[in-house]
Amino acid sequence: MSNAATTTHGATPIPLDDNGDTxxxxxxxxxxxxxxxxxxxxxxxxxxxxLLVSPGKVLATAADQITTGKLxxxxxxxxxxxxxxxxxxxxxxxxxxxLLGVSRWFNRLVGPSFxxxxxISLFAWIPLISVWFGLGDTAKVVFLSLAALVPVxxxxxxxxxxxxxxxxxxxxxxxxxxxxTFFHVVLPAATPAIFTGVYLALIYSWLATIGAEYLLxxxxxxxNLLIEGSxxxxxxxxxxxxxxxxLVGWLMNALARHVERRLAxxxxxxx
Amino acid sequence: xxxxxxPARHLASAYAPAWNARAAIWFIxxxxxxxxxxxxxxxxxxxxxxxxxxxxxxxxxxxxxSELTTSGDLWLNLKASLLRVLVGFAAGSLLGLILGTxxxxxxxxxxxxxxxxNALVQIPVLAWLPFVLLLVGIGEPLKYILIAKAALVPVxxxxxxGFRLASPALREVAHVYGYTRRQEVVEVVLPxxxxxxxxxxxxxxxxxxxxxxxxxxxxxxxxxxxxxxxGRQLFQLDLVMAAVIVVGAIGYLIDRLLDWSEARFIGARAxxxxxxxxxxx
Numbered sequence: 001m002s003n004a005a006t007t008t009h010g011a012t013p014i015p016l017d018d019n020g021d022t023x024x025x026x027x028x029x030x031x032x033x034x035x036x037x038x039x040x041x042x043x044x045x046x047x048x049x050x051l052l053v054s055p056g057k058v059l060a061t062a063a064d065q066i067t068t069g070k071l072x073x074x075x076x077x078x079x080x081x082x083x084x085x086x087x088x089x090x091x092x093x094x095x096x097x098x099l100l101g102v103s104r105w106f107n108r109l110v111g112p113s114f115x116x117x118x119x120i121s122l123f124a125w126i127p128l129i130s131v132w133f134g135l136g137d138t139a140k141v142v143f144l145s146l147a148a149l150v151p152v153x154x155x156x157x158x159x160x161x162x163x164x165x166x167x168x169x170x171x172x173x174x175x176x177x178x179x180x181t182f183f184h185v186v187l188p189a190a191t192p193a194i195f196t197g198v199y200l201a202l203i204y205s206w207l208a209t210i211g212a213e214y215l216l217x218x219x220x221x222x223x224n225l226l227i228e229g230s231x232x233x234x235x236x237x238x239x240x241x242x243x244x245x246x247l248v249g250w251l252m253n254a255l256a257r258h259v260e261r262r263l264a265x266x267x268x269x270x271x
Numbered sequence: 272x273x274x275x276x277x278p279a280r281h282l283a284s285a286y287a288p289a290w291n292a293r294a295a296i297w298f299i300x301x302x303x304x305x306x307x308x309x310x311x312x313x314x315x316x317x318x319x320x321x322x323x324x325x326x327x328x329x330x331x332x333x334x335x336x337s338e339l340t341t342s343g344d345l346w347l348n349l350k351a352s353l354l355r356v357l358v359g360f361a362a363g364s365l366l367g368l369i370l371g372t373x374x375x376x377x378x379x380x381x382x383x384x385x386x387x388x389n390a391l392v393q394i395p396v397l398a399w400l401p402f403v404l405l406l407v408g409i410g411e412p413l414k415y416i417l418i419a420k421a422a423l424v425p426v427x428x429x430x431x432x433g434f435r436l437a438s439p440a441l442r443e444v445a446h447v448y449g450y451t452r453r454q455e456v457v458e459v460v461l462p463x464x465x466x467x468x469x470x471x472x473x474x475x476x477x478x479x480x481x482x483x484x485x486x487x488x489x490x491x492x493x494x495x496x497x498x499x500x501x502g503r504q505l506f507q508l509d510l511v512m513a514a515v516i517v518v519g520a521i522g523y524l525i526d527r528l529l530d531w532s533e534a535r536f537i538g539a540r541a542x543x544x545x546x547x548x549x550x551x552x
Contacts, residue, residue, distance in 0.1 A: 014385075014389070014428050014431065014432060016381065016382065016385050016386060016389075023382065026379070026382040026383050027382065027383065027385065027386030027387065028386070029383055030383055030384060030386075030387045031387055031390075034387075051405055051406065105300070108297060108300040108301060109300045109301070109303060109304055110304055111301070112301035113301070113304045113305050116305075116519070116523065119519055119522040119523040119526055120515060120518060120519035120522060121480065121481050121484040121485075121518055121519075121522060122481075123481070123484050123485045123488055124484050124488075124496075124499060124514075124515045124518045124519070125515070126488065127488075127499050127500065127502070127503035127511050128508070128511060128512070128515065130503065131325060131503070131506075131508060131511075132325065207395045207397070210395055210397045210398055211397050211485065214397055214400075214489060215488060215489065223397070226397075226398060226400075226401045227401065229401055230400075230401030230402075230404055230405055233405060235402075235405055238401045238402050238405060239402065241398065241401070242394050242398045242399070242401075242402055245393075245394055245395065245398040246390065246391075246393040246394040246398070247393075249393040249394070249395070250390070250393045253393070
């Protein structure tokens with residue numbers, strides 16, 4: 001995960017390499033054709049129409065969800081959970097990652113255990129979490145915090161450990177105290193990696209929100225919307241739910257990229 | 272745990288321990304945390320601090336684990352899970368390699384396809400699940416499709432990213448040397464792209480394994496994830512924990528294996544890459 005420039009983490013899209021080509025409309029051709037095809041197919045009623053709902057039906061469901069306030073209740077509940085878990089997980093992750101990065105002894109003590117823990121698929125913990133914390137919001141927030149914690153720890157530790165040696169030597173020559181070295185040398189050098197970790201935490205905790213709502217079925221949320229749709233064979237509701245999940249993920253991506261650019265800009269101005 | 276209170280300055284020299292006691296502590300340090308947690312777990316169960324319904328004693332878990340292995344239940348479920356992950360990964364990564372290569376080599380395709388692909392990537396496996404479930408039912412195809420989707424995304428994106436690494440300048444050099452398009456791809460672009468593609472395959476396998484667990488938790492009647500759900504339903508937490516241990520152990524083994532093969536593979540590739548770059552000027 002150290003080389004953020006060439007790997008994609010598998011979770012985040014990569015931008016179009018269009019070299020300033022202005023024909024951006026080409027990206028819209030495929031979705032438009034797909035929607036037209038979908039519309040035509042559902043109009044022709046060639047296929048079992050219980051599953052092949054028309055785009056109009058999806059739009060009607062969307063309008064219904066929005067106007068009755070169901071969507072906002074679900075989205076509000078999901079986002080509140082997501083943010084709570086994200087904040088807790090990220091704070092703990094920054095602390096743990098910094099300790100792992102700064103102290104060799106702490107790393108030796110805790111690092112291997114953490115790496116083993118990391119290997120266990122996060123979702124495998126859900127049944128245990130449900131026994132220990134129930135099916136409500138506590139259990140979900142615990143799970144989300146864990147989801148956010150892992151990438152922050154890994155990237156913070158990596159970032160701190162890959163501080164260029166010459167910089168540390170310069171700090172030593174200038175007689176910086178360890179605290180000064182940490183805040184004036186190590187932290188600035190590690191910031192891009194730390195940001196990558198926080199960015200991934202935001203994405204992961206959103207994915208985990210859907211997972212938690214799916215597997216710890218209690219209360220409201222976007223995940224519950226999806227379950228409801230699939231249990232009642234309401235394809236329109238399922239498609240609408242997928243769209244909302246994708247849209248929120250996309251917005252989070254865009255927000256994180258925007259903040260990243262601003263931060264890079266501020267850093268550039270400060271130097 | 273007095274080590275933690277040592278001032279940071281002394282810790283810097285810990286890599287070359289000056290005396291043996293310190294070297295010994297350094298050596299056993301990684302085991303201290305898991306061992307003390309295990310001891311606490313054991314003690315807690317023994318003393319009755321925690322009810323076995325909430326946290327079964329370690330002995331139960333080991334008994335269940337050995338029972339699972341001797342009765343053959345474990346192998347049956349393991350086989351089902353491994354088959355799913357292999358079929359899904361093979362299909363997803365093959366499609367991902369084709370898609371990534373096609374988009375990498377042929378720019379118009381990228382312009383038409385990538386925005387849609389990027390949009391679909393935003394939808395996680397769990398959100399696809401109800402959709403695919405309604406379309407194909409709860410059988411094996413559901414698992415294959417979702418695992419394949421999980422592997423497809425990182426493989427496609429990394430393959431594409433790998434092809435982008437061959438900078439226009441390098442391709443120009445190939446052009447000047449009179450390379451044909453085929454030579455350019457095989458001898459310049461592909462060697463540069465290989466490490467990134469391999470990273471994609473690796474990520475793809477990890478994602479496939481993660482999705483397997485998720486899919487089996489939600490919808491299956493056999494497999495490691497099912498063991499976990501089954502144990503949870505019967506409130507047999509020893510079974511849940513035994514299955515979680517197996518899932519973790521296999522995830523760990525796969526990770527080690529991929530680490531090892533990546534190091535070998537990319538080590539060899541990096542050398543040949545240096546060779547190519549050495550010739551270019």
